[in-house]
Structure formats: structure tokens, C-alpha cells
Amino acid sequence: MMDLGGLQTILGDRLVTSEADRTQHGRNETYYPTTPPDAVAYPETTEEVSAILAHCHAQGIPVTACGAASSLEGQHLAIRGGISLDMSRMARVLSVNAEDLTCEVQPGLTRKRLNEELRDTGLFFPVDPGADASIGGMAATRASGTTAVRYGTMRDNVLALEAVMADGTVIRTGSRARKSSTGYDLTHLLIGSEGTLGIITALTLRLSGIPExxxxxxxxxxxxxxxxxxxxxxxxxxxxxxxxxxxxxxxxxxxxxxxxxxxxxxxxxxxxxxxxxxxxxxxxxxxxxxxxxxxxxxxxxxxxxxxxxxxxxxxxxxxYASAALGPGKRICATDVCVPISRLAGAVVWAQEECVRLDLTSTIVGHVGDGNFHCGICVDPDDMGEMARVEDFTHRLAEKALALGGTVSGEHGIGIGKQGFMDAEHGPAVAYMRAVKTAFDPRGILNPGKLLPEAQ
CATH class of the missing domain: 3.30.70.3450 (Alpha-Beta Plaits)
Known part of the structure; x- marks a missing residue:
């Protein structure tokens, strides 16, 4: 257990080291093993997040942000130890600007709670990944979902961010204006960065009118x-x-x-x-x-x-319906996205591969944009079955790339898909590492995620 005394000074009893809290924050929806952090921090303000990161940066303590913990590639798991930064107490609607069709919210607010708060305005936030995910987590993983075919993904619906950098510096990116031609687009760099470049503490969102x-x-x-x-x-x-x-x-x-x-x-x-x-x-x-x-x-x-x-x-x-097909098993959830013209062939190929490998897998997809998901029943203790699942997910990713697609249209990279980053992005991965080093020189933000280790 690392020395957490400085964090105790910042948070008091909101820095928790009980086994129950640590175990809860080490769990995930899929088959990855439970990975408890050394402690769980519950900040309530941007200033506290800034103080936490400044301390952790100075001490080299890993920080992994956690929202609703509904991600499917282990993004919220503190696999290198350190603290789980639980953002659930930063869950307020900060402002609603109905005439501009925007609102500003804290990251721990869930999408269902946001739409409940907006109901009387005649507006709603349309991005719907299925799970009642936190808005900050949705931005960090560039979530999309069932409505993306009409309303777009998180990338299209976040106008501005407040974020705390690895050293504790607080920055704001973007504005309430619908477009800008100034500077690097840090808003969209942070969206989808899976907590590896900064911690989002406020988001300005684009809203839509509730349909008649x-x-x-x-x-x-x-x-x-x-x-x-x-x-x-x-x-x-x-x-x-x-x-x-x-x-x-x-x-x-x-x-x-x-x-x-x-x-x-x-x-x-x-x-x-x-x-x-x-x-x-x-x-x-x-x-x-x-x-x-x-x-x-x-x-x-x-x-x-x-x-x-x-x-x-x-x-x-x-x-959960996928899990009902394999009682006692866990679900390995994977997704790919291909050009819509290649979608039928990709889905049929995935079905046939699962039959060939004797795997029970569902297929469900946001097919209007070429994205589909496989929910594979697996016993993590059955090494033979695990090998077949890994063979399938690897071949599915390769198939998606061969068809001009991507290894993930929605779930993100996290732990599970790092091995495909070089195949999809090639030399661009080196530039991603350079960005990571510039933003987080000590490597404390969600270490071990998204980018593969340099060879």
C-alpha cells in the first residue's frame, strides 16, 4: 500500500481504503479479473480534483477515473494500483441555456438523470449508449449508441470541457459557440482519450428538442x-x-x-x-x-x-440477455465498425466464425452506422474456451481492418484492444505516445490503458 497521507489531508474521510470499496471499484461488467485500487477518492469540486492530481503528480501515484463503471474494455480498472478517482459526487447540472440548446454539467451526472432534469425545458440529450453511464465517462470513451445514426456520438455533442491536467492545472477547451477556428482542438482530443490525458470536470453539451x-x-x-x-x-x-x-x-x-x-x-x-x-x-x-x-x-x-x-x-x-445464454459464465463483449456497404458480409462472417469455434455469441448492432457488437459467453477458468474467444476477437478485429473499418466503433480500447492499435494506426501511434508524454510526463493518468507499450 502506497503512502496516501497527503490525499487524506485533502479529502479527509472521502479517501477510503476499506476492502469493500476497493473491491467494488475493481469490478467490471465483463470477464476481466477484479483489480482493486489502493484507495478510492471521492472529490466534490474541481479544486479538489486539482489538488489530488497535483499531489499524485508529485508523488508518482497512478490515478484512474471512475464514473458509472459501465465500460466494457476495463477503462475504469486501476490495473497499476494507485487511486480510483470516483466522480459520482460531482453530478450536478451547472446551467441550462435553452435558447442556445446547451447545458453545462459535471461529469458524474448520468444520462438518465440529465434527461430527467431537462424534461421541463422541452430539450433532451440524445446520446444513448444503453447503460445509464456517466456523462464524463461517455465523453472519455467517445460513446455513441442507439441514436447515433441521427444525433451523432459524444464527439458531435460536446462543445466544451473543463479538465484537470496531470499536474493539477485546470484548463477550459471550446465554448458555447457552435464552431471555432482558434487553436488546436483540445476538446476533441480529450474526448475518447479514456482518462489518459486529463480528468474531465465539466462538460458543455449540445441539446436537441424533444420530438413532437x-x-x-x-x-x-x-x-x-x-x-x-x-x-x-x-x-x-x-x-x-x-x-x-x-x-x-x-x-x-x-x-x-x-x-x-x-x-x-x-x-x-x-x-x-x-x-x-x-x-x-x-x-x-x-x-x-x-x-x-x-x-x-x-x-x-x-x-x-x-x-x-x-x-x-x-x-x-x-x-444481460447474452449472459442468460451461458448460465454461470461471463460475457466477453467486443465491437467493430465497418463501412456500411461491407456490413452484411462482416456480420455473416462473425456468425460463421462463432459456429466454427463452438462459441455462443449474440450479435446486436447500431447498424445504421456500420457498428455491431458480439456478446460471447465465456468461462474465464476454461483455458481452451478462452483461447477460442481470443482467436475470434483477434480475427474479427483483423476482418474489420481488412474491410476498411476500425477495431472499435464504441467500446474503445482500454485493456482489451491495445494489441490492435499498431495495426490500425501504424506510425501514428508514435505521435499518440508523444501527445501522452506531453500531457502526462510522469504517466500517472490511467496507466496501462489505450496505448500499447512501446517496443
Whole structure:
């Protein structure tokens, strides 16, 4: 255990070293082993975060930020020890500027709580990764989700940041203005940096108007290829879908087990349309006609809020529904993103590989932007099964790159995908390391994540 006396002076009883707290902060949603930090710090202000980082920088103490701990590549795990910087007590809405369609929030605020706070304004924050993630964590991992096809990712919806650098310096990047031509774009450098360049302490977000009408739709297809080809034509036709999600037949089986969905075990699309009542009705009708050409059946729509909530709650529980297919096992969750024209081939290839390797895996995807996820049931103590899972995830990443895509469209790098950074980025990785060194010369911020070790 390292000397934490200086941090105790800053935080008092909000620096916690109990085994229960440390173990809680060492857990994750997937199969990575529990990795407790040496201590958990609970700051409540930017000034406290600054003092913590200044002390840790001077003493060489690792600092790993933690929000809702819902990341799937172990980004919040303190694998080099040190402190877990729990941002949950910095969870306020600082301001709402309804006329500008912006708000400023602290990083520990969750997306559901933010939208509850915004409800009376007629505005909402549209980025929806499924989990009730913290806004700071969503920015740090460049999260996206089911609504990205219409509203974009965190990259598109964060206008400005307040962040504390490794040495404790507080900086502000960006502004409430919708664009700027001044200086390096540090806002978007910090977004997606997974806590390795700085600690986000406030975010200025772009908001959207709550749609006048919302209609959800579901339908099933004879094959994954037919469903994906339908998605491709839907996007190419310019139909303004707000969500368009693919579920393969194994994922549907998981929903039937976990959520008692009662769905035919065939590939499905779940969709949502936003707009005026006449507009969403026309969009749903146009999609139904288009989908019929690809063999779609059982097309159903839902306009009541409770019915739509039930549908998307089921979709957001995909991680747990995947786990229902392998009782007693953990889930290895991986994702890739490919050009939409190559999506059908990539999804079918992934299905066939899982069958070949005797792996139980669901496939679910935000297919409107070419991103899909595999949820693989695995026993971490079964070395043979672990080897097959690693073979699959490695080959899937290679396949995505060969198709002109990326090894992660949403989950990020964390621990699990560092080995693919050189293959995807080549010589650019050296420049990423140079940025890391400039921002964090002592290497205290989330060490061991995102960038592979230099050879």
C-alpha cells in the first residue's frame, strides 16, 4: 500500500481504503479479473480534483477515473494500483441555456438523470449508449449508441470541457459557440482519450428538442444478410431514422430467456422515427414498404411511451440477455465498425466464425452506422474456451481492418484492444505516445490503458 497521507489531508474521510470499496471499484461488467485500487477518492469540486492530481503528480501515484463503471474494455480498472478517482459526487447540472440548446454539467451526472432534469425545458440529450453511464465517462470513451445514426456520438455533442491536467492545472477547451477556428482542438482530443490525458470536470453539451411524435417499429427477416441489406437501402434512401438496431437470432433467443420477449427466433430490426405525427407516420409507412422487398414479416409499430420504453429497455439489456445464454459464465463483449456497404458480409462472417469455434455469441448492432457488437459467453477458468474467444476477437478485429473499418466503433480500447492499435494506426501511434508524454510526463493518468507499450 502506497503512502496516501497527503490525499487524506485533502479529502479527509472521502479517501477510503476499506476492502469493500476497493473491491467494488475493481469490478467490471465483463470477464476481466477484479483489480482493486489502493484507495478510492471521492472529490466534490474541481479544486479538489486539482489538488489530488497535483499531489499524485508529485508523488508518482497512478490515478484512474471512475464514473458509472459501465465500460466494457476495463477503462475504469486501476490495473497499476494507485487511486480510483470516483466522480459520482460531482453530478450536478451547472446551467441550462435553452435558447442556445446547451447545458453545462459535471461529469458524474448520468444520462438518465440529465434527461430527467431537462424534461421541463422541452430539450433532451440524445446520446444513448444503453447503460445509464456517466456523462464524463461517455465523453472519455467517445460513446455513441442507439441514436447515433441521427444525433451523432459524444464527439458531435460536446462543445466544451473543463479538465484537470496531470499536474493539477485546470484548463477550459471550446465554448458555447457552435464552431471555432482558434487553436488546436483540445476538446476533441480529450474526448475518447479514456482518462489518459486529463480528468474531465465539466462538460458543455449540445441539446436537441424533444420530438413532437415518436414511433417505434419492429420486424423480422429470413436472414441477417436480408436485414442488413434492408438497413443499407434505408440509409441510402435518406429515410431519417432515429434508431435502427439489428438483433441476430441468437440475440433474440437471449431476449426470450431474459425478458420473456416471446419473439420468433429470427433476425430482427428495431427502429424508431422522430418528427411530427404526420412525418413519423410517413417514415414508418415508407420503411414498411422498403422492408417488404427484403422479406420482412411481422412489422409492428408502437406509439405509446410505455410500449416504446419496454422495447428499448429490452434492447439495452442485451448484455444481460447474452449472459442468460451461458448460465454461470461471463460475457466477453467486443465491437467493430465497418463501412456500411461491407456490413452484411462482416456480420455473416462473425456468425460463421462463432459456429466454427463452438462459441455462443449474440450479435446486436447500431447498424445504421456500420457498428455491431458480439456478446460471447465465456468461462474465464476454461483455458481452451478462452483461447477460442481470443482467436475470434483477434480475427474479427483483423476482418474489420481488412474491410476498411476500425477495431472499435464504441467500446474503445482500454485493456482489451491495445494489441490492435499498431495495426490500425501504424506510425501514428508514435505521435499518440508523444501527445501522452506531453500531457502526462510522469504517466500517472490511467496507466496501462489505450496505448500499447512501446517496443
Amino acid at each position: 411524435a415518436v414511433t417505434a417499429a419492429t420486424c423480422r427477416f429470413p436472414s441477417v444478410a436480408a436485414a442488413v441489406d434492408c438497413v443499407i437501402l434505408t440509409i441510402q434512401s435518406g429515410l431519417p431514422v432515429a434508431r435502427i438496431e439489428l438483433l441476430d437470432e441468437v440475440m433474440v433467443r437471449g431476449f426470450n430467456l431474459y425478458s420473456e420477449a416471446g419473439l420468433p427466433e429470427l433476425p430482427h430490426l428495431f427502429l424508431e422515427f422522430h418528427g411530427t405525427p404526420a412525418g413519423v407516420a410517413e417514415q414508418a409507412e415508407t420503411f414498411a414498404a422498403l422492408a417488404a422487398d427484403f422479406g420482412a414479416e411481422g412489422i409492428a409499430t408502437a406509439t405509446k411511451a410505455e410500449d416504446r420504453t419496454k422495447l428499448w429497455t429490452m434492447r439495452h439489456d442485451a448484455h
